[in-house]
Amino acid sequence: MTTKPANDRILLRGLRVLAFCGVLPEEQTRRQPFEINAEVVTDMTAAGLSDELVDTIDYGALTDGLAELVANGRFALLEFFVQRIAEVLLADERVIEVQVEVLKLRPPVAHDLSASGARVTRSR
Numbered sequence: 001m002t003t004k005p006a007n008d009r010i011l012l013r014g015l016r017v018l019a020f021c022g023v024l025p026e027e028q029t030r031r032q033p034f035e036i037n038a039e040v041v042t043d044m045t046a047a048g049l050s051d052e053l054v055d056t057i058d059y060g061a062l063t064d065g066l067a068e069l070v071a072n073g074r075f076a077l078l079e080f081f082v083q084r085i086a087e088v089l090l091a092d093e094r095v096i097e098v099q100v101e102v103l104k105l106r107p108p109v110a111h112d113l114s115a116s117g118a119r120v121t122r123s124r
Contacts, residue, residue, distance in 0.1 A: 006043035006096060010059055013037050015066060021075040024108060028074065033105040034081075035115070036066060040089055041097040041123075057092055065091070078102055078118040086122040097123035 015038075018031035040057060047056035065088045075081040082102045089098045103117035 006041065006045070008042055008044035010040040010042060010044075010057055010062070011038075012040070012059060012062060012066075015063055017067065017070045019070045019073070019075070019081070021078065021081050021104065022108070023076050027108065028076075034070075035103040035105060036085060037101040037103075038062075038085070038089060039099040040095055042094050043096070057094055062089060062092075065089075078104060078116070079120075082118045082120050083122075086120055090122060090124060095124070097121065 015036040017034050017036060019034050020028055020031055021034065022028065022032065040062065042057055044056055047053075049055075066085060069084055069088050073081075073084065075084070082100050085102065086098050086100045089095055089100065099119065099121045101117055101119040103115040105115050107113050107116040109116070
């Protein structure tokens with residue numbers, strides 16, 4: 001069997017949060033709805049063989065970390081918000097790479113726009 005770099009992914013989809021994010025004064029005084037989606041690249045070989053939580057990254061712990069970031073953070077730009085999320089996910093040394101998307105579900109624009117957002121890919 002040949003060894004190749006891990007391309008396994010833990011998927012986090014549709015994490016709905018209320019956060020302070022925006023440059024308008026009213027966006028810094030009330031929380032707004034956001035959706036967070038992420039892919040966490042890690043090697044899941046051991047967990048695939050053992051069926052033990054200790055051999056993988058607990059997605060519950062990942063989402064707890066994101067919820068804590070949102071609860072304690074204030075962000076002006078989506079770009080800054082999405083970068084902070086990537087940093088939280090990369091804090092676990094088993095994470096090789098992350099792709100993170102943040103969607104502002106009610107953007108303050110004069111058009112029928114269902115969401116605005118930002119997506120980044122970061123690796124160690």
